[in-house]
Amino acid sequence: MTCPLCLTSPHPILWQDNFCRVVLLNDTDYPAYCRVELVEHVIEMTDLNHDDRVRTMMIVFAVEAAIREVIQPDKINLASLGNKTPHMHWHVIPRFEQDKHFPNSHWGEAVRTGESSNIPEITLTNLKEKIHRHAIYALHGHGN
């Protein structure tokens, strides 16, 4: 069976390099919900060497920083599970106190209807720009 994350993403790609890509999940309950997916089929973080672990997390944190700047969520949730798709990917989920599952995990019980919407185009443009900026800064440091 082909690993779906070894294929081109069906999701809009917000940023990518030869190591990983950041995609938007288009989850209407969580419009700015992003996923960081490694290009290589790696199963666990400890299958990576130290530098690649740091590189992965720098991109996860770049996405977190961008999301915080753009939509100011009440909390960020980060998770790498991979029980169904064991190809390293990180969920970066902006949470709001009035969202469908808060304070539960968004994989847990829904506690209200929540608001359902798509990400506005201007927010998406802003998010992409900020992910790019944080990612480049993380990877190449000051002055780039």
Place this chain on the structure above:
Amino acid sequence: MTCPLCLTSPHPILWQDNFCRVVLLNDTDYPAYCRVELVEHVIEMTDLNHDDRVRTMMIVFAVEAAIREVIQPDKINLASLGNKTPHMHWHVIPRFEQDKHFPNSHWGEAVRTGESSNIPEITLTNLKEKIHRHAIYALHGHGN
């Protein structure tokens, strides 16, 4: 209201330094389920500077490596949510294909009864020793 993670942990501490502690949650559905808790009351990973982000994740990965060596789970789940307790902590959850929720998140729907047990004393001793070894190696490198 006092933050419960700002207090001494009610859970057995498997390893600690002045930056964080690793505790065993004593979850009988997930006997080797550990949590890495920062000492300082920090809410998000991007509230930390680069070095402290790396330090946090090195300990998370040290716990992951130790758990993999000691009980060989089918998958490792990592998560930092903090919706209920916004004091930085990481869940490190060994998952097995026959556990209560697999392949769902352990915060999601249970799909079978699963096996319930405490961690055997010898496994706990082994886990502590290996977390210590991986943590010291991660923080201080070769020769320590």
